[in-house]
Amino acid sequence: MNYTIRICGEAGQGIQTTGEGFSRLFSSLGYNVFSFQDYESRIRGGHNFYQITFGTDEIFAPKKFLDLVLTFDKKGLEYKNLLRNNGIVIYDANSLKQNEYDERFINCPFRELLKNAGLKNIYENIVSFALIANIFSIDKKYVYKVIHDIFVNKPDEIIEQNMKAVDIGYDFDMKKKINLPASNSEEKILLSGIRGIGIGAIGSGCKFYSAYPMTPSTGVFQYIGEHAxxxxxxxxxxxxxxxxxxxxIGASFAGVRAMTGTSGGGFALMNEALSLSGMTETPIVIxxxxxxxxxxxxxxxxEQGELLYAIHAGHGEFPRIVFAPGDPFECIHLTNKAFDLAEKYQIPAIILTDQHLVDSLYSYKKDLKIELKNRDYRLRSTDFENYQDYKRHKFLDFNKSNPLTPLAVPGDSKQLVFTDSDEHDEVGHITEDGEIRKKMLERRYFWKIENIRKYISPPKFYGNKDSKIVLVGFGSNLGILREIVNNKKISVCAIHFSEVFPLPIRENSYEFLNIISKSNLSICIENNASGQFQKLVESEYGFKFSHYIRKYDGRPFNYEEVLEDIYAIL
Structure with missing residues (x-):
């Protein structure tokens, strides 16, 4: 059994704090939790909402229909058409200057209650938080703990006022009560895509992170900064x-693992330097x-509108890897793998996420095991014995398991470490020689891309592999694929790609191709208008999807709409 709460209001009314508070509360009680945000590009005003689904069933993606709406603005009253049976809307009629006479609407005078208690209106979200916790019959002590954890770094006076607001919410006489089923589970932890990438980067030994703030990448910038x-x-x-x-790139050349982050507009400005990384063979994670x-x-x-851009960005031909994690756990491991392959093959690696993934919260068991790889591929002061005649871009020696010359750290050796953005010879000096150019491309492009493919994992399968309906997607749509697989109405197989460039070699994709060939319906699902992932997979593997489902209104897929689209295709 699952329940969905939507908290609505303007920017600046504490919507995010309340939403994260509920996510913490329900996960601490052992329930599965998935929450996401919908917010406008403004600091104050507008209409935002934070939606939390929690319960005893697995939850991986947004739901369309709601059990409870808490609204601090008039726009939120319009969601009554999404209420399930017995669903309710909680609002403050005086504050909104609007009365609703539908029995599903419950008027709670938050601001009047605060005024009587000598507290400011800013605490109305805390009162409502406690009130809803009381509706779900949750002991007040758990709410106290969540509030204390949220405001632990605030002055004692602020914490005391918040606790007082909790008492106001619990004292309000709400006739509506919901007795939750037992969670049958221990306390869970919450991870977002932001935290996943941050943990993956730090665990991979990242020592330099530079960025210019740009939504929705800024959260990772802040996370790493907090732990710097x-x-x-x-x-x-x-x-x-x-x-x-x-x-x-400079930090990487100087000897440390380095990363930068941005969104599409910022990535456009990075293109020339991306090619610099490719030419100089300087590893970097983006x-x-x-x-x-x-x-x-x-x-x-x-949106998932920059897949082909990430694959083809930059001028000239050089290899890169593009990973598109599907959930925070994959964010951790694929960030780690991106660092490892970038260092091993001296290439740029791109981690492709989106607003939905980085801002959503997913619950995991507390004993979640994370094993990360952090091998230093660089030549440092004690490693030069076998490189007396060091050449940064030495031609390939196929007698070695990895014929690439390691990237030496300038200043750690008496030997010169040199490279150039122009075409260069083995040492790194500029050249106009056509034969050297040919050998450099063979070294820098063909050998690398074919060897990198060997490390690319095949897609993951969910559901019944014998199903005649196959859904295929990538990146943040992992959640919606898993939700559809778990439905009890139709049999579906879902195939999810998270390592999208280069795609796995055909030998590692036979199972995927076999399942597709036996299906009656093969449906590619993605958040863009032009079908970028569909084009990539079809061109690589030489088949055609029978149908597609695409969404490009700036919002993520929800479970019910995708199920409806599948029925429409049927």
Whole structure:
């Protein structure tokens, strides 16, 4: 059994704090939790909502229909058409200057209650938080703990006032009560895509992160910045995205693992430096967190519109890897894998996310095991014995298991470490020689891309592999694929790609191709208008999907609409 709550209001009314509070509360009680945000590009005003689904069933994606709406603005009253049977809307009629006479609407005078208690209106979200917790018959002590954890770094006076607001919410006489089923589980932890990428980067030994703030990538910038001192990381806010990526390339060349992050508009500015990384073979990891474009587009919305851009960005031909994690756990592991392959093959690696993934919260068991790889591939002061005649770009020696010359750290050796953005010879000096150019491309492009493919994992399968309906998607649509697989109405197989470039070699894709060939319906699902992932997979593997489902209004898929689309195709 699952329940869905939507908290509505203007920016500045504490919607996010309340939503995260509920996510913490229900996960601490052992329930499965999935929450996401819908917010406008403004600091104050507008209409935002935070939606939490929790319960004893597995939850991976947004739901369309609601059990409870808490609204601090008039727009939220319009969601009554999404209420399930016995659903309710809680609002303050005096504050909104609007009375609703539908029996599903419950008037709670938050501001009047606060005024009588000598508290400011700013605490109305805390009163409502406690009131709803009481509706779900949750002991007050758990709410106290969540509030204390949220405001632990605030002065004691602030914490005391918040606790007082909790008491007001619990004292209000609500005739509506919901007795939740037992969770049958221990306390869970919450992870977002932001935290996943941050943990993956820190665990991979990232020592330099530079960026210019750009939604929705800024959260990772902030997360790593918050932990920079503890893990000895240099975090730099650059004046623009061009500087950010060049700083990261410089830091990488100087000997540390480096990363930068941005969204589509900022990534456009990084293209020339991306090619610099490819030419000089300097490893770098780039977070490309998508939002709808072109230009400024929908700054706070979600879309998967930059897959082909990430694959083809930059001028000239050079290899890169593009990973598109599907949930926070994959964010951790694929960020780690991106760092490892970038260092091993001396290439740029791109982590492709979107607003929906980075801002959503997912619950996991507390004993979640995370094993990360952090091998140093660099030549340092004690490693030069076998490289007396060091050449940064030495031609391939196929007698070695990895014939690439390791990237030496300048200053750690008496030998010169040299490279150039022009075409260069083995040492790194500029050349106009055509034969050297040919050998460099064979080294820099063909050998690398074919060897990288060997490390690319095949897609993951969910559901009944013998089903005649097959859904295929990538990135943040993992959640919706898993939700559809778990439905009890139709049999569906779902196939999810998270390592999208280069795609797995055909030998590792036979099972995927076999399932597709036996299906009656093969449906590609993605959040863009042009079917970028569909085109990529069809061109690589030489088949055609029978149908597709696409969404490009800036919002993520929800379970009910995808199920309806499948029925429409049927």
């Amino acid at each position: 001192k503890k893990f000895n990381i240099v975090v730099e806010q650059a004046e623009d995205e061009i500087s950010a990526i060049n700083m990261a 977070l490309l967190s998508q939002r709808p474009g072109p230009a400024t587009g929908f700054p706070t919305r979600t």
